[in-house]
Amino acid sequence: MELVNPREVLQAARENGYAVGAFNIHNLETLWAVVEAAIEAKAPVILQATPGTVKFAGADFLVAMARAAARRAGIPIALHLDHSQDLDMIALCIEAGFSSVMFDGSKLPWDENIRLTRQVVTMARNRGVAVEAELGRIGGREEELQVRAKDVYYTDPAEAVTFVEATGIDSLAIAIGTAHGVYQGEPRLDFERLASIAAKVKLPLVLHGASGVPDEAITRCIQLGISKINIATDLKLAMAAALRETLLSNPEENDLRRYLNPARNRVKEVALAKIRLFGAAGRA
Numbered sequence: 133m134e135l136v137n138p139r140e141v142l143q144a145a146r147e148n149g150y151a152v153g154a155f156n157i158h159n160l161e162t163l164w165a166v167v168e169a170a171i172e173a174k175a176p177v178i179l180q181a182t183p184g185t186v187k188f189a190g191a192d193f194l195v196a197m198a199r200a201a202a203r204r205a206g207i208p209i210a211l212h213l214d215h216s217q218d219l220d221m222i223a224l225c226i227e228a229g230f231s232s233v234m235f236d237g238s239k240l241p242w243d244e245n246i247r248l249t250r251q252v253v254t255m256a257r258n259r260g261v262a263v264e265a266e267l268g269r270i271g272g273r274e275e276e277l278q279v280r281a282k283d284v285y286y287t288d289p290a291e292a293v294t295f296v297e298a299t300g301i302d303s304l305a306i307a308i309g310t311a312h313g314v315y316q317g318e319p320r321l322d323f324e325r326l327a328s329i330a331a332k333v334k335l336p337l338v339l340h341g342a343s344g345v346p347d348e349a350i351t352r353c354i355q356l357g358i359s360k361i362n363i364a365t366d367l368k369l370a371m372a373a374a375l376r377e378t379l380l381s382n383p384e385e386n387d388l389r390r391y392l393n394p395a396r397n398r399v400k401e402v403a404l405a406k407i408r409l410f411g412a413a414g415r416a
Contacts, residue, residue: 135195135202135231138210138360139262139302141176142336145359150411151339154178154212155403156364158185160197161396162371167201167209169403173413176208178232180362181225183216191228199229207416212264214362222252226259234264234305242291249299264338264360267295268307289328296333303336303360308353310341321349323356330357338362343369347409354411363406367399374398 138152145152153170157163157179170177179201181194195211202209212232213225222233235252237245249265256263268287287306296304306329309321319341330337336359342350343365350361374395378385385391407413 133202133206133208135199135229136176136208136210137231137260137262138176138178138208138212141178141208141210142303142359144415145412146334146336146357148415149354150415151354151359151361152176152178152412152415153403153407153410154180154214154338154360154362155367155406156180156182156185156214156362157194157367159189161392162367162399163194163197163201165396165399166367166403167205169400169407170207170209170416171205173404173407174207174416175407175412175414176210176416177407177412178210178212178360180212180214180364181230182214182364183218183221186213186221186225191225191230195229210262212262215266219248219252219255223255226256226261230261232262232264232302234266236266236305238266238269238307246295246298249295249301253300262302264303264305265295265299265301266305266307266340267292286322286325287329289325289332292329293332296335301335303338304333305338305340308339310339310345319345319349321345321353323352326353326356326358336360343367350409361406361410363403366402366406370398370402371395 141152155166179198198211210231213230214234215236216222217236235249237248253263269285308326309319337357338360339353339358340362342361343363378391378394
């Protein structure tokens with residue numbers, strides 16, 4: 133199977149009351165850990181790369197690894213560019229073979245966000261690529277992207293309708309109280325706002341910053357209409373912890389396979405648990 137455009141996968145999730153896991157990957161180990169989890173769960177999955185990861189690994193290498201995984205796995209796998217504010221980066225990833233991209237114009241004035249999002253949609257449609265955009269501003273830090281608490285604002289339901297109609301996007305990331313990175317205390321999500329947005333917008337809705345959000349809150353978000361859930365920090369924490377444990381207990385170890393395999397397995401465990409929580413198991 134080749135990489136898929138996630139539009140239909142996410143629409144099926146929206147219509148059937150579950151969410152597809154979108155996991156940030158950085159290298160072969162994290163990519164294959166997520167794919168192994170999805171194979172075991174028989175679930176569709178979205179592999180995500182931030183602009184920082186694209187610069188680190190190369191768009192062509194990421195596409196080659198994702199394509200190889202998709203052909204071996206036999207489940208729907210999409211490769212998505214996450215949180216890009218750079219149209220040149222988006223064009224690079226589309227050209228390389230990404231099947232989905234996100235243009236994050238949430239810091240821009242309303243008219244400029246719509247204009248540039250429409251430009252990305254036109255660019256992507258010509259290559260059969262899906263487009264995600266963001267309305268509202270999600271707090272926290274993810275690599276170069278940082279939004280201070282005073283700059284956070286939640287998605288307005290009425291504005292969401294206008295934005296979707298004006299841009300022609302395939303999925304919408306919304307701000308309802310989650311944040312990127314590690315939470316300092318339990319997040320408080322605005323479920324009433326989510327319900328209002330979901331009642332007005334029939335596109336798949338995306339929850340960013342879901343690492344560290346309690347399971348019951350995740351379940352409630354899915355019940356109210358979230359169809360794609362992004363997980364990044366939980367995977368990084370799992371891999372780092374496993375690497376530390378292995379190397380501290382075996383400080384003379386120099387075989388990469390012997391300390392990367394336990395880390396890969398830990399990432400797989402986290403991804404598998406999330407896929408089952410999201411209700412995506414058996415949906416491939």
